[in-house]
Amino acid sequence: MNRAELDSIRQAGPAILPSLLQCDFGNLQSEVERLSQAGTSVLHLDVMDGHFVPNLTYGMPIVAGLRRHTSLPLDVHLMISDPLAYAKAMVDAGADMLTFHVEAVDDAVDVAGQIRDLGVGVGLAINPDTPMSQLDGALDGVDMVLVMSVQAGFGGQSFNPVALDRIRDLRARFPDLLLEIDGGINASTIGPARQAGCDLFVVGSAIFSSDDYGVAIAGLNDAMASNQGAK
Numbered sequence: 001m002n003r004a005e006l007d008s009i010r011q012a013g014p015a016i017l018p019s020l021l022q023c024d025f026g027n028l029q030s031e032v033e034r035l036s037q038a039g040t041s042v043l044h045l046d047v048m049d050g051h052f053v054p055n056l057t058y059g060m061p062i063v064a065g066l067r068r069h070t071s072l073p074l075d076v077h078l079m080i081s082d083p084l085a086y087a088k089a090m091v092d093a094g095a096d097m098l099t100f101h102v103e104a105v106d107d108a109v110d111v112a113g114q115i116r117d118l119g120v121g122v123g124l125a126i127n128p129d130t131p132m133s134q135l136d137g138a139l140d141g142v143d144m145v146l147v148m149s150v151q152a153g154f155g156g157q158s159f160n161p162v163a164l165d166r167i168r169d170l171r172a173r174f175p176d177l178l179l180e181i182d183g184g185i186n187a188s189t190i191g192p193a194r195q196a197g198c199d200l201f202v203v204g205s206a207i208f209s210s211d212d213y214g215v216a217i218a219g220l221n222d223a224m225a226s227n228q229g230a231k
């Protein structure tokens with residue numbers, strides 16, 4: 001994803017990104033079709049290595065398989081200890097945006113630069129219990145900050161409101177930075193996250209627990225617009 005494509009995502013307004021973590025992997029193609037029909041504009045893919053986080057998901061073959069069946073941009077959330085070891089393979093598989101964790105690397109600016117050189121958008125993620133000071137001086141070459149509202153590793157966890165203060169703080173300091181939030185986003189938490197200044201909302205359980213993804217996404221968009229929920 002180049003800068004122009006990222007800008008067009010931002011200009012299109014807030015977007016809900018389904019996280020496939022809780023989809024039916026036995027019917028992946030049909031799940032993606034259902035999400036496309038429900039108005040999805042970007043898919044969020046959670047890659048976990050069983051080392052950086054205590055959970056294991058999938059890697060390049062699934063990304064490549066999705067790439068063959070959809071033209072939707074693929075936003076790949078790397079919850080892995082060595083993002084550079086897999087970055088090129090992920091891009092070759094079809095990732096459009098690669099987000100790595102600030103906790104996983106020694107030099108985030110260097111990692112971001114090497115990912116950028118692969119021709120994709122770069123995101124930097126931060127877990128709720130990591131001090132925000134770790135982002136100081138780390139945002140050069142970063143297109144997006146992913147503020148985790150749960151500890152990375154599992155779907156279905158409860159929203160941590162510390163993420164709202166973080167979004168507010170980043171939005172005030174970096175008006176043009178793309179901001180994404182991930183974890184525990186539902187009809188109660190999406191409004192406050194939007195009001196705090198977030199652009200992209202990753203949603204797993206609140207979509208996949210519904211029989212009708214279109215209804216679930218419409219409900220989340222309504223809740224975002226009416227800013228329901230606790231602050």
Ligand SMILES: O=C(CO)[C@@H](O)[C@H](O)COP(=O)(O)O
Nearest residue numbers: 152153155156183184204205
């Ligand atoms: O990155 C992660 C979890 O580490 C997420 O993308 C989750 O998959 C979101 O799931 P819900 O919290 O919405 O159930």
Ligand SMILES: [Co+2]
Nearest residue numbers: 019046077182
């Ligand atoms: Co994620």
